[in-house]
Amino acid sequence: MSQKLILVKYIMEDGIPVDETSENLGSAYLPDELHEAILHKGFYSEINIKETQGAEPEISVIALENLDEVINQLEAEIFELIKVAHIHTGGEVHIRTEIERDLRKLSDALKVREICKVKCDEYADRPDILVILG
Amino acid sequence: MSKNSEKGRKGELAVCAIFSNIGTHERNIEVIRDNKTCTPERGVDLVVFCPHNTSNKLDEIAEKGDSEIGLSNTEISVRVQVKNFSGAIGKATMEEFVEDSKKNPQFAEHWGVGGLRLTKGAKEVLENANKNVPTKWYTADSITKIQAQYPERPFVNLNDETPK
Numbered sequence: 001m002s003q004k005l006i007l008v009k010y011i012m013e014d015g016i017p018v019d020e021t022s023e024n025l026g027s028a029y030l031p032d033e034l035h036e037a038i039l040h041k042g043f044y045s046e047i048n049i050k051e052t053q054g055a056e057p058e059i060s061v062i063a064l065e066n067l068d069e070v071i072n073q074l075e076a077e078i079f080e081l082i083k084v085a086h087i088h089t090g091g092e093v094h095i096r097t098e099i100e101r102d103l104r105k106l107s108d109a110l111k112v113r114e115i116c117k118v119k120c121d122e123y124a125d126r127p128d129i130l131v132i133l134g
Numbered sequence: 135m136s137k138n139s140e141k142g143r144k145g146e147l148a149v150c151a152i153f154s155n156i157g158t159h160e161r162n163i164e165v166i167r168d169n170k171t172c173t174p175e176r177g178v179d180l181v182v183f184c185p186h187n188t189s190n191k192l193d194e195i196a197e198k199g200d201s202e203i204g205l206s207n208t209e210i211s212v213r214v215q216v217k218n219f220s221g222a223i224g225k226a227t228m229e230e231f232v233e234d235s236k237k238n239p240q241f242a243e244h245w246g247v248g249g250l251r252l253t254k255g256a257k258e259v260l261e262n263a264n265k266n267v268p269t270k271w272y273t274a275d276s277i278t279k280i281q282a283q284y285p286e287r288p289f290v291n292l293n294d295e296t297p298k
Contacts, residue, residue, distance in 0.1 A: 002176065002177045002178075002179060002215055002234070003142060004227075004230050006226050006227070006230060008226045019224045019225050019226075019253045019254075019255050019256075020225060020253065020254050020255035020258075021255075022224070022225045022226045022229075022255065024226055024229045024230065024233075027230055027233070029176065049224075051222070051253045051254055051255070052254055052255075059221065059222050059224055059253060060221040060222075061224065132226060134224070134226050134227035134230055
């Protein structure tokens with residue numbers, strides 16, 4: 001399944017995000033291992049947002065929390081991926097499919113980190129901008 | 135919303151089985167999976183090769199419960215993305231589904247599957263995308279109607295009837 005992390009900006013009504021006003025600021029495919037880690041460690045909260053302005057908050061959204069911890073986890077994963085890629089490129093024989101897989105995993109993890117970093121560094125105090133699973 | 139990757143795996147396998155089963159009733163429908171379910175597939179969970187008017191027939195089944203539309207002999211390839219969400223599909227998720235369509239222009243149509251319903255914002259995004267390239271979404275209710283129209287055939291009886 002192609003699960004994504006999406007950085008979303010909402011217009012708020014009474015402090016609650018409104019779905020129809022959402023604007024995607026960025027996204028990244030979420031590797032399954034990272035998805036599992038985020039869920040297993042509870043780095044998320046399930047919140048209800050409004051479908052339209054004036055509606056009751058009934059649309060369930062999974063928003064990431066503890067982003068500093070998520071980034072720490074991601075960076076540990078990225079360093080492991082670099083080690084694996086180094087092993088795969090350190091010898092005389094380079095297997096193209098292995099290298100391709102290493103680079104793709106690294107690219108995915110870096111993009112996920114970037115989404116989390118943008119929220120942490122630029123929008124930490126913005127409750128209208130969330131990182132959600134989608 | 136899917137907060138369980140095991141749900142995602144099951145959803146993708148189930149949709150693969152449902153479309154494969156349609157292929158036991160109708161001619162010229164093939165389902166391809168390129169990766170394990172745990173691999174981010176750039177929005178391509180399944181590829182379905184099928185007659186070009188298949189989604190018209192599925193739309194009619196989803197709306198009315200059945201369809202008399204005959205399938206054509208012209209084959210197209212379709213990107214299928216599965217979201218095994220237990221709630222509504224929101225606008226942000228639909229925007230990403232449509233973005234993935236742009237990244238995969240080799241497909242003639244794009245079908246999303248999952249969720250109990252679409253939010254108003256998600257419906258608007260889908261309608262706009264559908265103006266450019268056939269882009270459909272089948273919710274759990276639509277899939278239930280499609281499954282009722284194409285019941286699973288016991289393996290021992292597969293050869294009893296010629297596919298439609």
